[in-house]
Amino acid sequence: MHRILVTGASSWVGGRLVRSLESRAGTEVFAVDEIEPSIEFSSDFYLSSLDVLEFAKHVISVRPTTVVHLQTLDRSALFGSDQARSSVVLGAQALFGAIGRLPDVQNVIVKSDASVYGSGPRNPSVVRESTKTPARLTGYERSLRDVESSVSQLEEEVPHISFTVLRFNPIIGATIGNPLSRYLRLPVVPTLLGSDPRLQFVHEDDAVRALEHAVDRPTAGTFNIGSEGQLYLSRILRLGNRINQRLPARQFGYAMKVLRPFGASLPRHLVNLVKYGRVTDTYDMSEILEFTPRLNCRRLVLATYDRLPARTYG
Numbered sequence: 445m446h447r448i449l450v451t452g453a454s455s456w457v458g459g460r461l462v463r464s465l466e467s468r469a470g471t472e473v474f475a476v477d478e479i480e481p482s483i484e485f486s487s488d489f490y491l492s493s494l495d496v497l498e499f500a501k502h503v504i505s506v507r508p509t510t511v512v513h514l515q516t517l518d519r520s521a522l523f524g525s526d527q528a529r530s531s532v533v534l535g536a537q538a539l540f541g542a543i544g545r546l547p548d549v550q551n552v553i554v555k556s557d558a559s560v561y562g563s564g565p566r567n568p569s570v571v572r573e574s575t576k577t578p579a580r581l582t583g584y585e586r587s588l589r590d591v592e593s594s595v596s597q598l599e600e601e602v603p604h605i606s607f608t609v610l611r612f613n614p615i616i617g618a619t620i621g622n623p624l625s626r627y628l629r630l631p632v633v634p635t636l637l638g639s640d641p642r643l644q645f646v647h648e649d650d651a652v653r654a655l656e657h658a659v660d661r662p663t664a665g666t667f668n669i670g671s672e673g674q675l676y677l678s679r680i681l682r683l684g685n686r687i688n689q690r691l692p693a694r695q696f697g698y699a700m701k702v703l704r705p706f707g708a709s710l711p712r713h714l715v716n717l718v719k720y721g722r723v724t725d726t727y728d729m730s731e732i733l734e735f736t737p738r739l740n741c742r743r744l745v746l747a748t749y750d751r752l753p754a755r756t757y758g
Contacts, residue, residue, distance in 0.1 A: 446471045447548075448659065449506055451494060451539065452514030452555070456620045459483025460652045461512065465659070474506045477515065478531065479522070482621070494535030503542040510659055511543060514555045516591055518584045518711055521623070521704075525583055532587040533594075540598045549605055551662040553655060554595055556611045558668060558724050560588045563716040569642075572725040573611070573666050579720075582713040592666070606662040608733075610654060613670035613724060614717070616748050617648030624717075626708040628680065628748065632687040634699040640678050641721025644670045647744035650737040657735045667733045668724035673741035677718060683742070684749035 448465055452458045453475030462485045466473045473487040476499070481489060492499045494515060515535055520528040536554075543549050561571045562579025571577060581589070592609060599607050616625045625648075627633065646654070646669055654669050681688045691699060696715075703709040710718065729735055739747060746752040 446510065447474070447506065447508045448472070448510045448512060449474045449476065449503065449508035450512045450514065451476045451535075452517060453477045453485075453489065454479045454481040455514060455517055456482060456622070456648070457555075457615065457651050457655070458514045459485060461514070461655050462487050464652060464656060474508065476502070493531065495531070495538040500538060500542045503539070504546065507546065507548045509548050510551045510553070511539070511549060512553045512555075512655060512659065513539060514655075516555055516557065516588060518713070520584065520711055521707075521709075529583045529587045532584070533590045536591040537594050540594050543605070544598060544602055551606045551608070551659070552595075553608045553610065553658045554591065555655070556588055556592055556609050556666075558611050558613045558670070558722060559585045559713050560592065560611060561722060561724070563713070563720040563722050565720055567720065567722065570723050570725050571668075573668055573728060579716075582711075582716070584711065584713050606664045608658045608663055609666040610658060611666065611668050611724070612651060612654075613644045613646050613668070613722075614714075615646050615648055615651045616744070618748055618750050620648040621707065623708060623710055624714055625748065626706070627703070627710055628684065628686070630686065630703075630708055632689050633681055634689050634691050634696055635677060635681075636696050636719050637690045637692050639719045640676050641718060642674045642676055642723050643680065643717070643721055644674045644723045645741060645744055646670055646737060647739045647747060650739060650744070653738070654735055657733070661734065663733050665728070665732060667729045668726050669729055669735070670724050670726050671737045671739060671741045671744055672726075674723045675741050675745060677721075680745050683745050684751070
């Protein structure tokens, strides 16, 4: 019996992953998160923060063979920046501490984010997994680096476990409810005057596929996950028939405040992204992890705007 523990199961990606995994024969899924699920699934769900003793006891009682750690999201809009950062870092450390005491765990998949590179004017035009960027990091971006550092430490302590870290480019799509997708789907999209960044994404369905691939084919290492190609933000908005409302920095900041009640306001690391952009090298994803997203950048943008013909989708 394959026993899979999924943290962050209340997110859109987490819920979709749990629903897919629980349909497999010979697989038992145990879902965990600190908030209630947004997508229904039938697997056992445990509501808890990760940095409490009760959670550690739960993990030990579950005795998973695979752990998929997705609870690395930026939930600052929900909890506030300090608590959200603490949840990401301390939650990961508590989880990894429990994993170190479990003899049955064989594989650990950690969902990280390309935000670990930051976004800034002096960053390389394309970043690889080994790239050290000069960008000044936000609190969320620093928390991701701390999580990855904890993974490296645990690798040395438990060499029998395979650790896979997936650095996802921004995940967008027609149904996922994250801030960037809601922002791009606005009929009038505020953008920063003088900025037209190059962007790279992952389609919502490909994000779930990448995690399933990592579960099925454990591959130790750190991998950028992104679609083929890149697009300028202005081109993205034209593909979606959106109005590109260019604003000076002060007015853009005001627009973010206005959009906050609608869930389309961008946190600071995404504000930097739509100002400076970011493109990652995905050679290792294709050649070592052996994963290929189905949708390239242009097609996934069209899919996000429900403009991709059905016969070409997937």
